[in-house]
Amino acid sequence: MKSDCIKLPAGFLAGLQRIGIAPHDLAHNARLPLTLLIKPAEVTTAQYYSIWQAYADLIGDTATGIIKLITNFETAQYPPPVLATYHARDYRDALHRMARYKQLCPPERLRITEAGEICTIELNGMPNAEPGPPVLVGTTLAFLLELGRRGTGKPLSAKSVEFSHSMGDVAPLEAYFGCPIRIGATSNRLTLHRRDLDRLFLSYNNELLEILTPVLDRSLDEPFSRSVAEMVKWILKRSLAGGRMTIQAVASELGMSDRTLQRRLIDERTTFKQLLTQARHEQAREYLADPKLDIKEVAFLIGYEDQNSFYRAFRLWEGATPSNWRSEYVRVKPVDIDPLT
Structure with a gap:
């Protein structure tokens, strides 16, 4: 059995503060103790969702919240599983590492499919779990494109983006993704141009990957031992x-x-x-x-x-x-x- 543990990235609060969200306001809106947020801590899925919903409420618009957080979060603050994707060989390698190491940070899973000229990345929740707040879903998919942009140094655009729930004003999201946004879809999905997956990452660092990969792989393989x-x-x-x-x-x-x-x-x-x-x-x-x-x-x-x-x-x-x-x-x-x- 897997534990319902989600570790908040150490740089999460710093990223929110950079866009004007104070930790005590976030804790108040999420109805959680401030001490839980200040220390890099593990939270339950319900608490994790409450934190993201509180952020959306404080920002006031889902689309604005997604774009602000994605574009202001510094690469240096990425947690190790994400850092390993940023230093991958190319965009394809980065995405597959992201799908693999996403298991270390539930509650969502990524399913990548390549066919013809497109690559589809579908965001799936855990079985029998409540769906996450729209701002979390949107931020997750937006990050996958942001990862490609930062890694390749190119202004990549998506082919299409689909969301199952409302995302507020979609115009800023369409401008960010560079493609039409569909609301009310059966699943949350990012579709990329397959040719972009072959683009090499300027941030490729094989020495760092040789250190991070075995550690992360061992974390995936370790059985959960808590009673x-x-x-x-x-x-x-x-x-x-x-x-x-x-x-x-x-x-x-x-x-x-x-x-x-x-x-x-x-x-x-x-x-x-x-x-x-x-x-x-x-x-x-x-x-x-x-x-x-x-x-x-x-x-x-x-x-x-x-x-x-x-x-x-x-x-x-x-x-x-x-x-x-x-x-x-x-x-x-x-x-x-x-x-x-």
Whole structure:
């Protein structure tokens, strides 16, 4: 079973800030804790979709959001799987590497087909998964063309682009892709001129590929070793601030029924309630260790609606109040102070 883990690229927030999107505004609109976005972190599919939808809402127009992000994201900030595509030998090699390494960054998959004078790239979601926000779908397809443009140094145009959902004002998208945009299609699809796939990449770097390729290939081949209990706790930790998490909601995230999840947890000698308590306890300690977060905010971040309930729970866990625990933690592990400040 694959984990519902999506790693946010380290440069993602920097790219958004470059176009005027502040991290705290994104976190507020996505209804997620700011700490989840500031650190390069893993999020669930639902949280990933919420982040993209929040971005679209802040920009105000899907097409504008797609073009702004694609054209302002610096190549140096590409994560390793994407960097490997940028340094490919030619456009065809880059696209096939992208399709392969996209498995390291769910929830979509790419299917590439070459026939006659065209190359079709279809964007498919994971089985039984909700479709992603239009801005995410559009950005994914636009990036595939942007990759070819940056790699070859040529102003490549697509032959056609199809989207299953509305993309706002399509005129800017048609200008960007250099072709007609069709809305209401049965799938999301980018069609390229096949001759462009033979174009060599100016950014080709064989030495770097020899380093990146084995590492990425090993990542693809590694079996997922986390237990079901570990996956449940992982999902809970990243969902606590969004409201009370039920076993039905977590089971849905894992692609199983709540009864199946209950049986799996019993097999691992634990329960959903125990894992929820552990998740809250562990997150509470992590947040309290950060002096920038006040205790009321910590209570909210781990899913408590009022501070008193959090205090009672924390005393059961640690035998001390959150404020006393924090004071002891700071005393044992003092924060470094810059003598120049």
